[in-house]
Amino acid sequence: MREINKLSPRVKQNMYKALEIISDISIKSVDQMRKVYPSVMKIGTKPIEEWKQPHTIILHPLAYFVTFWFPVKDQWDSIENGDRIVYVGNQQVYGLGTLSFVAAVYFKTGKLVRVVTEGFHFTIPVWKHVLEYLGAIDATRVNAIDLACQSGHTILIYPGGIKEFFKKAHTQKYDLDFKEKHLLAVTRILQTYEYSAVPFGNVGASDMVKVLFNVPVNPQDMQKTVPIIMPVSYQRQYIHFGKPISSKDLGRPVYLPLIVGCTNSRDGALERQKREGEARYLLQTLHKGVVLIQGYFLRDDGFIVQTGKAGQRAIKQTAVSGAKQVLQYFQEGPKIEQIS
Structure with a gap:
């Protein structure tokens, strides 16, 4: 402040004018972005039911790239190559392991899984367009899942929802904290659209990071937090796919077979990881x-x-x-x- 006081009145006046110009430009830029943003977000957006799987020329190199950097071993109790499949299982912190999962299913079945994900992903330009091109579905859009099911697309649903995505530091890495409404949504898909549910357990990616602590995103709601993570290792991932569950297999409560299937699949993946010991560490x-x-x-x-x-x-x-x-x-x- 003392240095500024030493300046001449003319220099001070020029500085104030420069600050006013910068402020004016910033305000106009923000206003312009508000006008352009909706138009940019609409570019390339197609109805969910009209989505088509990208060509093998694009998907095959992408899948190889993912599995090169994040190797995965997958075990299948029964292979379902047909349409009308919904994969149900655990989600790891920040969705780590999802890319490897999608790549593993693609190599095994030739199908690109449409991942049902949170709506905030679709508010980011470019990232939103990439997700839509690869078939991701906005969970907050009305009837979005129904439209995909009517077209017979292969779907991935995480019943744990955003709570699993933003996992808390004190929780276990592979706890199955499923929400009842999401499990009921899966059972409705099985009953309404004649889908089969394939439970799975996906482990390994969460072992590569450590949740240090959680930061509240809203001072008025301290329960909503995001985890701060730190890389701690580089490991292979393990995915165990259970036997398909159809509507006739549902019990009481109706979603109980889904919980049992996901639990057994998770335990199978953890057992495989434990059996390999230090061999799971890459490099x-x-x-x-x-x-x-x-x-x-x-x-x-x-x-x-x-x-x-x-x-x-x-x-x-x-x-x-x-x-x-x-x-x-x-x-x-x-x-x-x-x-x-």
Whole structure:
């Protein structure tokens, strides 16, 4: 403030004029964006029932790209290649694992799953258009799911909803906290549109991150929070697909077979992950190097400490070995690992 007071009146006047111009431009830009935004959001938008699966030339490279960076092992109790399938299972924090799931189903059945997701995704330009092109469905749109079902499209529904997407730090990674209204929506699809539900369990992606804490998004409602996450490892994902459930298999309560199927599938995926042990870690040597470095440098008291010569040699050897494994991993190319 003292520096500003030292300026001449003419310089101060010019500064104030510049600030007024910047403020005026900002206000006009915001007003212009408000006018343009609706038009931009309408570009390329088609009725849900008219969606067509993109060509294999586009989907195959995308699926390979996803499975290259996020390898997945999938196990199927029964393969359903036909139409009118709704996949039901657990969602991981921030939807991690969804891309691998979609890629696994595509490689196995040739179908691109239409993911039913939250409405806020469709308020972001470009991202909204990408999602719509890949078949995503806005859960907040009236009759959106019904329109997709009338066309016989393959659908993915997360009964846990946004609560699973924004998972809290104190909750278990793979708890099935399903909402009754979402389970009832699935049973209605089975009964009304003659669909079959395939329960699944998807694990692995949530083990790659740690939820540090949750931040409230609305001061007036402290229950609505978003998680702050930190990467902690790089692991393979495991998906277990259960046996299909039709409307005749529904019980009392009507959605009980869905809960049982999803629970068994999740347990099957966790058992597969546990059985593989450390083999699930991708670039194992690099992972061990990270753990070693954390052990030497990151202490509970938060202080950084110096390592001895032995520690430095160990870190150097691990880094060299990890670099070699990274090079080998990229040279071998993508591996689609599936369990029949």
